[in-house]
Amino acid sequence: MRDNFSLYKRLDWMLIILYLALVFIGWVNILASCGAGEDGTYNILDFGEKYGKQLIWICASLVLAVIIIFVINPKLYNVFAWWIYGIMMLVLVAVIFVGVDINGSRSWIRIGPLQIQPAEFAKIATIIALSSLMSKYGFTLKKKIHFVEAVALIILPTLLILMEKEAGSALVFFGLIFMLYREGMSGWILVIGGTVVLFFILTLLWGPIITSIVLLGTLVVAFLIHNHYTSPHSKLKRKHLLIKYYILALIMGIGMLFSVGFVFDNVLQPHQKARIEDLLGIKEDIMGVGYNVHQSKIAIGSGGLFGKGFLQGTQTKYDFVPEQSTDFIFCTVGEEWGFVGSLLVIILYASLIIRIINRAEKSENRFTRIYGYSIACIFAMHVFxxxxxxxxxxxxIGIPLPFFSYGGSSLWCFTIMLFIFIRLDLEKEKWR
Amino acid sequence: MIQDNKKKNTLIIGLIVIFAIILIRLFNIQIIDKEYKINAGNNALKYVTRYPARGLILDRNNEVLVGNKIIYDITVTPVEVLPFDTVAFCKIFDIDTSFVKEKFREYKKYRSRVGYQTLTFLKHISNEQYNQFIEKSADFVGFSGVPRTARSYPFNAGANLIGYVSEVDGDYIKKNPGYRGGDYAGKTGIEETCEEYLRGEKGHSIFLRDSRNRIVSHYENGEYDVSPVEGKNIVSTIDGRLQQYGEALMKNKVGSLVAIEPSTGEILTLVSSPGIDVSILAEISKHYNEIASDPYKPMYNRAVMSPQPPGSVFKIVNGLIGLQEGVLTPSTHYSCSQGYKAGNVKLGCHVHKSPVDFYESIMMSCNAYYCYVLRNILDNPKYENIGEAMDKWNEYVKSFGFGTKLGSDFPSEQSGFIPNSNYYNKIYGKKGWRSLTVISLSIGQGEIGSTPLHLANFAATMANRGYYYTPHIVKESENVEIDPKYKIKNYTMVDTTYFEEAVIGMYRAVNSPPGTGGTATIAAVEGLDICGKTGTAQNPHGDDHSVFICFAPKDNPKIAVAAYVENGGFGATWAAPIASLLVEQYLNGEISPERKYIEDRILSSSLMHKVKVKKRR
Known part of the structure; x- marks a missing residue:
């Protein structure tokens, strides 16, 4: 503890200020989204109200932050990474059986008065394990076996969380693909993955036949370009592999397009299907599944350039927007603070994430770097x-806005994630 | 490392692109796209409905039958109410404090549903109460007085005909989209028939609410307000004064009085007695119990809803069919010895000269004559069997409008009933009946049911010598185009030439010199050439019903009338004088001194004691 003072001096205050700003603005908006008490005033210490409770969660977070910075030796994360990961996975399994049903997902457990969503904390455990695995000497994603290990590490909690019917949280894990990209995974996987998603959406919109034609066109153009830039002496050309690959891609692609309908109808839950259909405008139902989004867009849209002013929002206040203090907290920002306020919040998030990436990139320590990239990916996924x-x-997709949304689990989880990084960032020497 | 830095930059650029997409989208919905602001308007703007004045209902002479007056409702916005002096409040409106307490208990119980809404607290308060309230309204925060238009009835006539207006309920809204709670709509009579013209179009004022639901300002200075469009006026075919006179004549009698202008089919008067008073119409809901428990069923519009046997007036129909079928000529004589006997069937008749021809049979209303006529129609050898002849007869009768809904624009019109062979086959078996079995049809008794509207229409058909215009109560005006069906002549299956013969009989029934046997001489008015036919409909439940149809003048008729007085006895006793007074009033504008005594007798008599009613609880 003797170096506490020097720790204090070397802390990345930029990240801490960004964090505090987001937490504070988040709390202000939770206050606004709750509406005044019966007497028309706000008693911020009223712990029966959400803003009062959130204040407690915030204080607890700050305590956690202090503990992480000053108390816990950061080397322990690497040492105990597998224990943490293992225990978290067991908890996730347990939750499937003993979890409490909230809004249709069985992802919460109740400990005394507290309700905790282990899926949130599973993110931290997975990131730590992943950082530990990938920072091992000699680990490289270029090796297939290592790549498979890393992916398996991510897939396991994803599947468990999916079994808890918490698809949103599961989806967030896919964000880690960008970290893998940074750590050596081929960029083509991102391109192909993005293309698959794009064609999935196009198929939903246009049906498989038209999309197949588009796919054919795309592949022909890609082939011509590829062909042009490929040396005639390369292996691809000599053995006519290039054309074969493209024909294979076309056949597989069309096969996939025609299975989109099946996947859509049978793999996704009905409400997920409905939400996607609503987004794509396939089915308009602003009173049903599209109600949230419609009201949310109205709230944000009505904010205009400068917003209606603090506590002056009418849309969020009258409960037009559901889940307005948790998943739809951004509506309050949009309505009361307008485009300018939204812009500010987005700049704060962008600054936070870019700052993390920059610090991570600069770190001499692989563990820290991988960890930093991972949380940057997770934050970016959540925000987007x-x-x-x-x-x-x-x-x-019901996932919280980091540091903003009402709720202890998510706030603590994001706080822990961030402050572990801030603490890791202080370690100058390489561990190995 | 350089490679890695490139990847880092790619990722940062990717991140910035994604955030830029979010910002572009935000910019679009917050600044460019106006749709969301308008939508937010639905939520954050307060739309105050402005109700249009309902259209007036005028009579055929452009006198106002139904007008508008202003009444006040008291509304309350429970969340805004501050503690107030309940006793003073109740004193103004003359209500009990427990009423107020109960209301507020309700608001509290359902507060999540009530929310920031404004609700109606009291309805139809008086002008005086309203003024008192306005003076002290500062003491009653959260309450306000809201003006509304209500119906007024300057003419004390035609309540059943006009119908009433009342607040729409859930069922009505379900069936008629476009109506909202708090709207009013016509529920019966002309108010119902002409709802689409009378209602007008609602407008609204838009106010801006703040986040606590207080009204901050008039949105955009009222630029987006929509003014209500007043309802269109309706011109009725009714003659208000004649209607009023008709109601006076039918006062204290049970029955109907219907007058039609034969040359147009326009209904001049339609009285159903006893009816409701116009003073009740405006506040019909308050009087609901009183109306529902009245044994004489004042809301029941007998004129269009009560099918009864027409009695002897129906003889003309049979006569005309006989003429058309060739089984009768105007000069055919039949003898009558106080009735008709065949086998064991005997149908009595009153004392009159014998034998009589066709004209005299109508003038004297001979029963026996029509027994012969009907038997000749039904046993006509040109038909294979009586069933076929019966159905032909049925077809003839229906061509006069009997047994069918005439298709007037008056709601809830009944079709009545005219029997056919099937009907008797069911009762008596296929071979179990013959012309004698149904002989009472000859004199308009038995299984015939016709409404007073049918009879008036028949009178109009006689006046027109063979056709009628479908009776209706809405007159064509600049606002309203009436259904073209009201402009079509409906011919009966009897040649028009035969009608003149029957008219002669009708003329003689009224205008024969005293002592020669005319049955309706009481209806004679000098110079009016009234043609008429009495009827006495036998009634197994009490005194016979008194029936009379007539039209006048004989040439170029202006009015056709049917009067049906339940339990009135002979047609000549009540129905004939009532109908003739109505005709005289309409054509002359007054009652001649020598007929004043008839008018006095009618106006002062009550037949209510003769009418048996079921006591209803």
């Missing part, structure tokens, strides 16, 4: 999906 759904860019 959450804000995207409130403005109708992505289907409704």
């Amino acid at each position: 999906i959450n804000i995207g759904m409130t403005i109708g860019l992505v289907p409704v």
Whole structure:
């Protein structure tokens, strides 16, 4: 503990200020989304109200942050990574059986007065395990076996969380693919993955036949370009492999397109299907499944350039927007603070994430770097999906906005994630 | 490392692109796209409905039958109410404090549902109460007085005909989209028939609410307000004064009085007695119990809803069919010895000269004559059997409008009933009946049911010598185009030439010199050339019903009337004088001194004691 003071001096205050700003603005918006008490005033210490409770969660988070920075030796994360991961996976399994049903997902457990969503904490455990695995000497994603190990590490909690019917949280794990990309995975996987998603959406919109034609066209163009830039002496050309690969891709692609309908109808849950259909405008149902998004867009849209002002929002106040203090908290920002406020919040998030990436990249320590990239990916996924759904860019997926949304589990989880990184970042020397 | 830095930059650029997409989207919905602001309007703007004045209902002479007056409702917005002096409040409106307490208990119980809404607290308060309230309204925060238009009835006539207006309920809204709770709609009579013209179009004022639901300002200075469009006026075919006179004549009698202008089919008067008073119409809901428990069923519009045997007036129909079928000529004589006997069937008749021809048979209303006529129609050898002849007869009768809904624009019109062979086959078996079995049809008794509207229409058909216009109560005006079916002549299956013969009989029934046997001489008015036919409909439940149809003048008729007085006895006793007074009033504008005594007798008599009613609880 003797170096506490020097720790204090070397802390990345930029990240901490960004964190505090987001937490504070988040709390202000939770306050606004709750509406005044019976007497028309706000008693911020009223712990019966959400804003009062959130204040407690915030204080607890700060305590956690202090503990992480000053108390816990960061080397322990690497040492105990597998224990943490193992125990978390067991908890996730347990939750499937003993979890409490909330809004249709069995992802919560109750410990005394607290309700905790282990899926949130599973993210931390997975990231730590992943950092530990991938920072081992000699580990490289270029080796197939290592790549499979890393992916398996991610897939396991994803599947368990899916079994808890918490598809949103599971989806977030896919964000880690960008970290894998940074750590050596081929960029083509991202391109192919993105293309698959794009064609999936196009098939839903246009049906498999038209999309197949589009796919054919795309592949022909890609082939011509590829052909042009490929040396005639390369192995691809000599053995006519190039054309064979493209024909194979076309056949597989068309096969996939025609199975989209099946996947869509049989793999997705009905409400997930409905949300996607609503987003794509296939089925308009603003009173049913599209109600949230419609009301949310109205709330945000009515904010205009400067918003209606603090506590002046009418849409969020009258409970037009459901889940307005948790998943749809961004509506309050959009309505009361307008485009300018939204812009500010997004700049804060962008700054936070870019700062993390920059710090991670600079770190001499692989563990720290991988960890930093991982949380940057997770934060970015959360922010994009959450804000995207409130403005109708992505289907409704119930995940919280980091540091913003009401709720202890998510706030603590994000706080722990961030402060572990801040602490790791202080370690200058390489561990190995 | 350089490679890695490139990847880092790719990722950061990717991140910035994604956030830029979010910002572009936000910019679009927050600043460019106006749709969301308008939608937010639905939520954050307060739309205050402005109700249009309902259209007036005028009579055929453009006198106002139904007008509008302003009444006030008291509304309350429970969340805004501050503690107030309940006793003073109740004193103004003359209500019990427990009423107020109960209301507020309800608001509290359902507060999540009530929310910030404004609700109606009291309805139809008086002007005086309203003024008192306005003076002290500062003491009653959260309450306000809201003006509304209500119906007024300057003419005390035609309540059943006009119908009433009342607040729409859930069922009505379900059947008629476009109505909202709090709207009013016509429920019966002309108010119902002409709802689409009378209602007008609602408008609204838009106010801006703040986050606590207080009204901050008039949105955009009222630029987006929509003014209500007043309802269109309806011109009725009714003659208000004649209607009023008709109601006076039918007062204290049970029955109907219907007058039609034969040359157009326009209903001049339609009285169903006893009816409701116009003073009750405006506040019909308050009087509901009183109306429902009245044994004489004042809301029941007998004129169009009560099919009864027409009695002797129906003889004309049989006569006309006989003429058309060739089984009768105007000069055919039949003898009558106080009735008709055949086998063991005997149908009595009153004392009159014998034998009589066709004209005299109508003038004197001979029963026996029509027994012969009907038997000749039904036993006509040109038909294979009586069933075929019966169905032909049925077809003839229906061509006069009997047994069918005439298709007037008056709601809840009944079709009545005219029997056919099937009907008797069912009762008596296929071979179990013959012309004698159904002989009472000859004199309009038995299984015939016709409404007073049918009879008036028949009178109009006689006046027109063979056709009628479908009776209706809405007159064509600049606002309203009536259904073209009201402009079509409906011919009966009897040649028009035969009608003149029957008209002669009808003329003689009224205008024969005293002592020569005319049955309706009481209806004679000098110079009016009234043609009429009495009827006495036998009634197994009490005194016979008194029936009379007539039209006048004989040439170029202006009015056709049917009067049906239940339990009135002979047609000449009540129905004939009532109908003739109505005709005289309409054509002359007054009752001649020598007929004043008839008018006095009618106006002052009550037949209510003769009418048996079931006591209803």
